[in-house]
Amino acid sequence: MDLNRHPAEFRRLVRRGDFRKPTAGHGGNHAQANLAILPQQYAADFLRFCQLNPKACPLLGVSEPGDWRLPQLGADLDIRNDVPAYYLYREGRLAEELESLEAVWRDDLVTFAIGCSFSFEHVLLEYDIPVRHIEQGRNVPMFRTNIANGVAGPFGGNMVVSMRPLRAADAIRAIQITSRFPGVHGAPVHLGDPRLIGIEDLQRPDYGDAVDIAPDEIPVFWACGVTPQQAILSAELPFAIAHKPGYMLVTDVPNHRLAVL
Amino acid sequence: MDLNRHPAEFRRLVRRGDFRKPTAGHGGNHAQANLAILPQQYAADFLRFCQLNPKACPLLGVSEPGDWRLPQLGADLDIRNDVPAYYLYREGRLAEELESLEAVWRDDLVTFAIGCSFSFEHVLLEYDIPVRHIEQGRNVPMFRTNIANGVAGPFGGNMVVSMRPLRAADAIRAIQITSRFPGVHGAPVHLGDPRLIGIEDLQRPDYGDAVDIAPDEIPVFWACGVTPQQAILSAELPFAIAHKPGYMLVTDVPNHRLAVL
Known part of the structure; x- marks a missing residue:
């Protein structure tokens, strides 16, 4: 595995089902992201939560409602398939681990991509x-x-x-x-x-x-x-999706672009 | 005492002999400096010492040999009289505490002003x-x-x-x-x-x-x-001058100008 593979190449590998492991060390020097995917009715509160807690929840990107793309983080990015493993939460409990969100996607879902250490x-x-x-x-x-x-x-x-x-x-x-x-x-x-x-x-x-x-x-x-995953759990939402911890979204954003100095 | 007195005013007070105390809290928001005053024959080594140890010895100003002025730190500054108390070292030992350097000034002395916390x-x-x-x-x-x-x-x-x-x-x-x-x-x-x-x-x-x-x-x-005072002591120079610790040189340099960001 080429650790410096271009992030779009790496996402295609994941999308094809050929990578189902933690993403640490992959995607070269590009930002990886934590995910929260919530029904639109909770999106405004969750955005306020991120704004109130910027150290824990620095937002790298937010999707249009229902849109599974996040072009600001990767032109071809498909949030339904580009993460090696997802957690589906129902009523504040882990219900399922998924390899794709295609079967559970809804046209009211909003994706939040949150910076990662x-x-x-x-x-x-x-x-x-x-x-x-x-x-x-x-x-x-x-x-x-x-x-x-x-x-x-x-x-x-x-x-x-x-x-x-x-x-x-x-x-x-x-x-x-x-x-x-x-x-x-x-x-x-x-x-x-x-x-x-x-x-x-x-x-x-x-x-x-x-x-x-x-x-x-x-x-x-x-x-x-x-x-934020803890916050989503404790909110006991009927439906919410996150990445499996360690199985992150690899973006096209170079880490150095995130430096403010 | 007006703590926000203009630094040139404060130095005039010291020069007249009307202030003989530690300078903490005086001179407003202007940089205060540690002093080292050495014969020119040691100046190049001491400059190298400062360059090697920038965290302990950040140089704010260096005088011309024999010149008791430091115009980069204050237009009217007189290094012989503008510090409330001086220590004169001979052969690596404290020889005298002085209120003015006029009696001991030499035309080969170089002044080093070093940043202060x-x-x-x-x-x-x-x-x-x-x-x-x-x-x-x-x-x-x-x-x-x-x-x-x-x-x-x-x-x-x-x-x-x-x-x-x-x-x-x-x-x-x-x-x-x-x-x-x-x-x-x-x-x-x-x-x-x-x-x-x-x-x-x-x-x-x-x-x-x-x-x-x-x-x-x-x-x-x-x-x-x-x-640097420790370094000067351990060097056992025949002749060296420093400020009395706590009795600093008040400069015209605003502290904010020292910020690199």
């Missing part, structure tokens, strides 16, 4: 800042916190964060680098003592995998794109 | 980030570290850092803000465990005063303008 991890690695879960071949550890999200309509809940252990000098550099990328979660929301944000045990993440933390490292926490 | 503290306060030693009416706590300076000629030694305790979210914001000010020490060099940079006890600073640290706060460490 894969984008800034790519930049961290370019700056020789080690990313532990990549070194250890694991999924990033994610934790529910006691940081309340801003509430909009039925959407609320608490922030989910991802954690990367770093030596202090690298943590300072990582804060500088990720501050340049507000469209993909931006600067960390916390560092140091995890109990201050309601995390009891760093070796027991709520999502993803635990990673090793060295004695001279500090845990650094970024707002995570799983936050 | 007062500039970024002013900005931190504008952003509602608390600065503990200011809240507690104390001098900032400063510590010798085990971080070796780059060596140039006789100048070397270890970095001196200042410490400010901050809650994590404020620490992240302070990293962003101070990153904009590389001319006044820039981003921190360390945060968290002080032993990792050779500091045993935060309540026993090597210079300045101890401050309170709350349980939810992290110590954050910035390179400090006392570093």
Whole structure:
């Protein structure tokens, strides 16, 4: 597999059913996105939720109602087929895992594409800042916190964060680098003592995998794109779709274009 | 005392002998500077030392040899009289505290004005980030570290850092803000465990005063303008002058002009 495959080529592979794995490391240096697909009646509240919680829910793109295209993120993009795995939620519970949305598509669905930390991890690695879960071949550890999200309509809940252990000098550099990328979660929301944000045990993440933390490292926490999935779950919508965590939408947007500086 | 007095007015007060105190909070929102005044024969090595150690020794201005003016930092500035207190070092030891350099001035002296954290503290306060030693009416706590300076000629030694305790979210914001000010020490060099940079006890600073640290706060460490004074001491020069720590040169340079972003 060519890791630097053009993102449109990579999406065609997914669309043909030839790629059903987590997307980390694929699509070259192009932004990957978290997905939320909701009936139009909830779209305005969800947009307000994203606006209220920009660190967890930085919007990269929003579709026209009923339109399965997202041309701003990829000319040929077909949101029904270009993600390796989808979760279908009914009444706030996971109902089905799907490989295509064609059978469940509705003409009132609105797609929200939300920035993903894969984008800034790519930049961290370019700056020789080690990313532990990549070194250890694991999924990033994610934790529910006691940081309340801003509430909009039925959407609320608490922030989910991802954690990367770093030596202090690298943590300072990582804060500088990720501050340049507000469209993909931006600067960390916390560092140091995890109990201050309601995390009891760093070796027991709520999502993803635990990673090793060295004695001279500090845990650094970024707002995570799983936050909107939590908000959708807790809203107990009759119908909602998201990507399967880790199985992201690969877009045509170069990560460097997301830098504000 | 009008804290927002024009810096030239403030310097005239000092020049007349009417101000003999630490300068924190004086001169309005204008940069204050650490001083090193050395015989010309050491100037090239000291310039290289500053270039090798830009976080500790960010140069705001360098005089012509023998010239007691520094017009780039203030049109009427008289480096012999505009600082409230000077230290004269001979053979690497403090020989005298002076209120004027007129009696000891030499036509081979070169003045180095080095950025001071007062500039970024002013900005931190504008952003509602608390600065503990200011809240507690104390001098900032400063510590010798085990971080070796780059060596140039006789100048070397270890970095001196200042410490400010901050809650994590404020620490992240302070990293962003101070990153904009590389001319006044820039981003921190360390945060968290002080032993990792050779500091045993935060309540026993090597210079300045101890401050309170709350349980939810992290110590954050910035390179400090006392570093060059340490380098000058350890170089055991026959003759060298510095400001008395805390008794700074108030310049005409607005702090905001030091922001690179």
